[in-house]
Amino acid sequence: MGSIEIENLHFTYPSRNTPTLRGIDARVNPKAFILLTGPTGCGKSTLLRTLNGLIPHASGGKLTGNVRVNGTGVSEQPIAVTCQQVGLLFQNPEEQLFCIIVEDEIAFGLENLGLSSHEIDRRIDSALAQVGLAGFRNRQIAALSSGQKQRVALACVCAMQPQILLLDEPTSYLDPQATHDILKIIRELNRKLGITVIVAGHQVNEIAPLCSRVWLMNDGKLVSNLPIDQAFTDLERYSQLGVQVPELAQVAEQLGYSERPLTLNHAAQLFVNSTPDSTQPRSHRDKLSSGLISSNASSTDPTPVPTQTTPSNPDSILAEVQNLSFRYPQTSVDVLKNISFQIKGGEVIAIMGANGSGKTTLLLHLIALLRPSEGQVFVKDQDTRRCKPRHLAGQVGIVFQNPDLLLQASTVSEEVAFGPKNFRLSRQEVEERLEEILLMFDLEILKAEAPYALSRGQRQRTAVAASFSLYPDLLLLDEPTTGQDYYHLQQLMQMLNNTTKAQNRTVIFCTHDARLTLEYASRVLLLHRGELIFDGTPDTAFANPERLEQASLVPPLTMQLQRPQNDKTSSSHENPPPRNR
Amino acid sequence: MTKLHPHTKILLLAIVSCLVILLDSPIALLVCFLVSLCFQASIPPSWRQIRLLILFVGLGTWGLIYSQGIFYNQFPRTVIFTLIHKDVPVIGELTGGIHLYREGLFHGAVQSLRFNTMLTISCFIIWTTQPRDLLLALVKLRVPYSLAFMVTTGLRYIPLIGSEAQTVIRSQRLRGFRYLRLNLFHTISGILNSLRPILTNNIRRATHLSEAVESRAFSPDATHRTSLRELKTRQGDVILITLSLICLLGVIGLKGVYFLYANGLYYASWLRGAYTFAREVL
Numbered sequence: 001m002g003s004i005e006i007e008n009l010h011f012t013y014p015s016r017n018t019p020t021l022r023g024i025d026a027r028v029n030p031k032a033f034i035l036l037t038g039p040t041g042c043g044k045s046t047l048l049r050t051l052n053g054l055i056p057h058a059s060g061g062k063l064t065g066n067v068r069v070n071g072t073g074v075s076e077q078p079i080a081v082t083c084q085q086v087g088l089l090f091q092n093p094e095e096q097l098f099c100i101i102v103e104d105e106i107a108f109g110l111e112n113l114g115l116s117s118h119e120i121d122r123r124i125d126s127a128l129a130q131v132g133l134a135g136f137r138n139r140q141i142a143a144l145s146s147g148q149k150q151r152v153a154l155a156c157v158c159a160m161q162p163q164i165l166l167l168d169e170p171t172s173y174l175d176p177q178a179t180h181d182i183l184k185i186i187r188e189l190n191r192k193l194g195i196t197v198i199v200a201g202h203q204v205n206e207i208a209p210l211c212s213r214v215w216l217m218n219d220g221k222l223v224s225n226l227p228i229d230q231a232f233t234d235l236e237r238y239s240q241l242g243v244q245v246p247e248l249a250q251v252a253e254q255l256g257y258s259e260r261p262l263t264l265n266h267a268a269q270l271f272v273n274s275t276p277d278s279t280q281p282r283s284h285r286d287k288l289s290s291g292l293i294s295s296n297a298s299s300t301d302p303t304p305v306p307t308q309t310t311p312s313n314p315d316s317i318l319a320e321v322q323n324l325s326f327r328y329p330q331t332s333v334d335v336l337k338n339i340s341f342q343i344k345g346g347e348v349i350a351i352m353g354a355n356g357s358g359k360t361t362l363l364l365h366l367i368a369l370l371r372p373s374e375g376q377v378f379v380k381d382q383d384t385r386r387c388k389p390r391h392l393a394g395q396v397g398i399v400f401q402n403p404d405l406l407l408q409a410s411t412v413s414e415e416v417a418f419g420p421k422n423f424r425l426s427r428q429e430v431e432e433r434l435e436e437i438l439l440m441f442d443l444e445i446l447k448a449e450a451p452y453a454l455s456r457g458q459r460q461r462t463a464v465a466a467s468f469s470l471y472p473d474l475l476l477l478d479e480p481t482t483g484q485d486y487y488h489l490q491q492l493m494q495m496l497n498n499t500t501k502a503q504n505r506t507v508i509f510c511t512h513d514a515r516l517t518l519e520y521a522s523r524v525l526l527l528h529r530g531e532l533i534f535d536g537t538p539d540t541a542f543a544n545p546e547r548l549e550q551a552s553l554v555p556p557l558t559m560q561l562q563r564p565q566n567d568k569t570s571s572s573h574e575n576p577p578p579r580n581r
Numbered sequence: 582m583t584k585l586h587p588h589t590k591i592l593l594l595a596i597v598s599c600l601v602i603l604l605d606s607p608i609a610l611l612v613c614f615l616v617s618l619c620f621q622a623s624i625p626p627s628w629r630q631i632r633l634l635i636l637f638v639g640l641g642t643w644g645l646i647y648s649q650g651i652f653y654n655q656f657p658r659t660v661i662f663t664l665i666h667k668d669v670p671v672i673g674e675l676t677g678g679i680h681l682y683r684e685g686l687f688h689g690a691v692q693s694l695r696f697n698t699m700l701t702i703s704c705f706i707i708w709t710t711q712p713r714d715l716l717l718a719l720v721k722l723r724v725p726y727s728l729a730f731m732v733t734t735g736l737r738y739i740p741l742i743g744s745e746a747q748t749v750i751r752s753q754r755l756r757g758f759r760y761l762r763l764n765l766f767h768t769i770s771g772i773l774n775s776l777r778p779i780l781t782n783n784i785r786r787a788t789h790l791s792e793a794v795e796s797r798a799f800s801p802d803a804t805h806r807t808s809l810r811e812l813k814t815r816q817g818d819v820i821l822i823t824l825s826l827i828c829l830l831g832v833i834g835l836k837g838v839y840f841l842y843a844n845g846l847y848y849a850s851w852l853r854g855a856y857t858f859a860r861e862v863l
Contacts, residue, residue: 049792058795080798088796095786096793098734104713107809109797114805121809156797330628369751393757404782405745406752408774422757452781470756 002070002085002163002196004028004051009065011046011055020046022220024065028164028198033190035207035231036200038217039241040485041455044200047217048166050074051198053082069164084113087157091169093149102128102144102152103137106159113160127159131185146355147178154185164196165189171203172482175354175512177552179206186210202485205557208232208246209262216243232260242487247515247557267561318474318506319343319366323375326361335361337530338375345473346504348497350517350538353527354552359510360401362527363476366508367396380473394423397472401479403463407451412443412462415451419470433469440495441465457488464492468499477509481516493520514542515556526551587718589818590706596825597702601695603832607687609863610694617701624709634704638697645696646689653685661686712737717812726803734790738783745782749775835859 004027011021020043028034036044049055053074056063067074069085090096099105106127110120128134131151136144141152150170157165167186171179187210189195198215199207208214214231216224218241224231232238232249239245248267249260256276261267319342326336335358343349343366351359364370365377368384368391377384380395399406409415416437420430438444441461446454451462460480468475475496481489496507497520511517517524517538524541526534528551534541542548542555554560585593597613604610621634651664660680667678710718712733719729750760753775760771800806839859841847 052796054792054795058792079795080800083796083798088792090789090793092789095789098737098790098793099713100711100737101713103809104711108794108799111807111809112798112800112803114807116807117809120807124809160797367755389751390754390757390759393755396755398752398755400748400752402745402748402782404785405748405778407781408749408753408777418758419756422759452777466756 002030002194004164004196005066005068006051007066007068009047009050009067010063011050012062013046014060019062020220021050024220024222026215026222026225028196030163030196031190031194032196032213033187033211034198034213034215035204035211036198036215036217037202037204037243038223039243040457040488042217042241043220044217045168046220048088048168048198048200051164051166052086052088053077053079054088080112083109083162084160085162086164086166087160087162088166089150089154089157089168089170091172093146093153093173096153096156097141097149100140100142102133102139102141102155105141105152106156109156109160123159123161124155127155130158130189131155132181145178147174147181150174150178150182151185154182158189162195164198167197167199167201169201170199171201171206173355175552176514176554177354179203179512180554183207183210202244204244204246208249216241228262229260232262233258242485242490244486248561251558251561264557264560267557271561316345317342318345319377319379321362321365321375321377324362324365324372324377325374326358326365326370327373334373335530336365339530339532340375341525341532341535343474343506343508345506346500347506347523348500348521349506349508349523349525350521351508351510351525351527352512352514352517352541352551352553357527357551358530359527360478362525363398363478363508363510366474366476367398368392394419394470395472396474396476397467397470398476399460399463399467399478399480401482403460404452406463406466407459410450411448412451412454412465413438413447415462415466416443416469418466423470437465437469440499441468442491457485461488461492464496471505473505475505475507477507479510479512481511481513489516496520512553514553514559518542518556518559526553584815584817585709585821586812586814586818587706587710587714588721588812588814589822590710591718591722592822593825594699594702594706596829598699599829600832601698603836604863605691606861606863607691607694610691610698614694614698614701617698617705620705621701624705626708630704630708634701637700637704641696641700642690642693645693646686649689649692650681650685651679653682653688655684655688658682658684707736713810714812717808717810720803721812725801726806727801730799738786742779742783746775746779749778832863835863839863 006024006026006028009021009024010019012019024047036047038044046055049059050063050067051069051074055061056075057079063075069082074082074086097105099108103124106124107120110123115123124137125134128136131154133148133151133155136148136152141149144152150173154170165186170186171182174182183206186197186199190197190210199211201207208228208231211228213225213227215222216231216238223241224237226233232245235245235250235253246260246262248262248264252259252261252267252270255271257270257274258277259270259274261270321339321341324336324339325334327334339362351362353359361370365372365384366379368377368379368382368387368389371385379392382391407415409418413434417430417434420433425433438447441464443458443462443465446458446462451459454462464475464477464480480492493516499505500507509521521538524534524536524538525532526541526547533550534544534547542559545555548555597617601610601613604613624630626634659682661683662681663678664681665673665676665679667673667676669678672679715736716729716733719732720726724732753760753771758771760768762768835855836859838847838852839856842852842856
């Protein structure tokens with residue numbers, strides 16, 4: 001068992017006037033594996049919450065229509081009963097784990113069910129084995145990596161022995177290796193135990209090859225519900241919504257094939273053995289988003305760039321890191337080891353590496369929030385050991401991974417004007433700059449809104465705009481991809497890219513997203529366990545599979561496709577997808 | 582000491598809180614404080630914990646001695662230093678002069694010993710008890726499950742909230758904001774603005790956390806809830822509680838007979854030693 005029936009489902013949150021879900025009808029067969037995708041704010045998470053009873057039991061709001069799990073209405077039974085049939089894994093492992101020890105975390109739900117200690121004991125061992133963490137039972141959760149934490153969260157869900165598993169962007173905080181591990185576990189749960197799986201997410205390249213069906217949502221409606229072999233026939237529909245499509249399917253479309261491969265093997269066989277069915281014209285946007293052409297062409301984008309210009313000399317050194325080593329107080333391991341590089345004006349630099357490789361620590365050194373244990377960091381000719389972060393204010397800007405911690409004003413306008421006002425610019429200058437930045441970041445329509453009430457993508461855009469309002473020479477972005485859909489990410493990076501080119505400003509961003517790096521970065525720094533293992537162009541970085549594997553990264557599929565077939569490393573993409581469940 | 586049953590720790594805290602209220606003598610209070618430090622030393626605490634404890638104890642001691650030294654209003658009181666003379670215009674005239682009193686300093690020192698003893702024992706309990714054990718202990722003490730769960734989960738998130746507050750302050754400074762300026766309104770509004778992202782983020786986290794626990798069959802009514810682990814009372818718990826109770830009952834007894842004697846209600850010559858001990862030491 002493990003079936004779901006959704007009938008004419010509408011839902012409106014208590015504080016809102018407009019419904020978030022508008023008439024959803026769908027049926028999920030037992031053992032199905034469904035990808036639920038759509039733009040940010042389309043209602044994916046809300047839909048998942050209606051399936052396990054959180055809505056309406058724990059949320060309030062107005063729910064009409066029916067959700068039946070194995071024939072029983074979810075709203076007619078308590079969550080405690082539904083959660084034994086339907087497990088829900090959330091996006092951020094940090095926000096769903098609250099115990100100190102792994103064992104306690106997994107036991108929590110089982111204790112709530114009133115199981116005997118013997119049964120709890122047995123289920124903990126079984127769940128840990130399922131997620132590949134046997135032997136981690138007495139480990140401290142704080143000492144685990146992000147991937148391991150998400151696996152613990154998955155073990156908590158598995159221990160409840162659900163027949164249906166719902167996953168709300170389960171890999172958005174993880175590096176490619178951890179993403180691969182989690183998806184592999186989920187695939188095994190689906191295939192070996194017959195658990196029905198619904199995964200909401202933007203990472204279609206990774207998830208689509210595992211799926212039997214794809215649901216596409218927009219504006220609270222299910223606009224497409226198709227088996228995997230038909231789901232990506234019409235890619236235009238996804239593009240219009242700004243939703244990422246599988247790279248290989250997009251390449252096939254652009255080459256004129258009607259078939260849509262999702263795995264490298266399938267794509268290679270198709271391109272080698274078949275001829276294109278037609279020669280279709282390719283739109284600029286499609287070419288750009290597939291990564292087939294570089295973003296240099298995008299300089300024609302009409303996004304305005306700031307008129308205030310104090311451009312750095314492109315050859316001038318903006319920052320220099322010399323033999324930097326760093327270890328956090330009361331620890332014995334160096335987080336950064338003997339790192340040296342220079343940053344020049346006009347560069348767009350991607351810092352890549354696995355979770356915990358030292359990316360954020362390196363960023364914090366560039367804004368003097370951390371001081372080297374050994375070596376030196378110079379930013380704008382200032383030695384960070386001798387200057388304080390406020391000395392770099394206005395010259396270096398940073399947006400942390402959680403942009404919410406930067407948003408402190410009552411309105412978007414005040415947020416953007418906060419920096420310029422602190423620098424005591426004249427009222428006219430502040431207003432001019434405000435107008436320019438709001439226009440540049442497409443925030444004009446939101447200028448009177450409270451920043452913390454906006455969607456995640458809008459909040460991040462506001463945070464970047466607020467940092468950018470001081471026109472820093474160096475802008476640092478820590479994981480800007482987290483929780484973002486492809487369209488908003490493209491929009492943000494496009495705008496920053498245009499600005500850096502026009503004014504020789506420098507942007508440094510940490511990311512796991514190879515495709516984003518390939519499209520926008522002019523240079524890549526690869527970190528592995530605190531060591532800088534590569535510093536060069538993205539093309540060169542992604543040309544060496546061993547180096548990428550060392551940094552727990554995978555190149556874009558289109559690049560993998562260009563390699564000889566015998567070069568390819570085994571991955572989840574090699575597994576043929578199940579069909580038509 | 583660290584493996585004590587959470588009940589023992591909570592009971593110890595209750596006994597110590599009674600003792601520091603009952604005792605007046607600086608020597609006895611100093612002994613209590615030193616005993617609480619011995620509990621701390623048994624952890625043993627990390628450098629970060631030591632620094633934190635020194636900071637709290639230092640601030641508490643300074644604040645209490647200084648405030649009591651100035652605002653002491655009992656008599657007799659001896660002025661040892663004049664901060665603002667009564668002839669100083671406005672402030673001096675309004676306040677009648679601000680002085681530092683010897684008796685006030687002494688009283689502040691006694692109060693700080695009480696405060697620091699409680700603080701040190703509380704830190705010992707928090708730093709040596711896993712939230713889960715504390716939850717079990719509170720539930721066994723018939724604290725409602727939902728309340729006990731909130732308390733223990735809240736404790737778990739305190740360090741995270743601290744780190745977020747630091748990030749917010751850093752973000753503001755990096756955008757040119759200075760907290761300390763002559764303009765008091767500017768400083769206060771800056772601090773209030775800093776609270777907004779911290780509060781918003783915490784509300785969001787609380788929402789996510791509540792969804793996570795609800796999805797794992799959490800119910801405020803925990804009547805059917807079982808537990809993987811059972812907390813066991815050891816011999817050390819029994820010994821410590823027995824000794825603590827003997828101390829408390831002894832102090833209550835000695836203070837009681839001294840109270841009867843001092844108020845002329847009862848006197849026995851064979852209790853003279855007890856009267857002297859209570860007056861001089863307790």
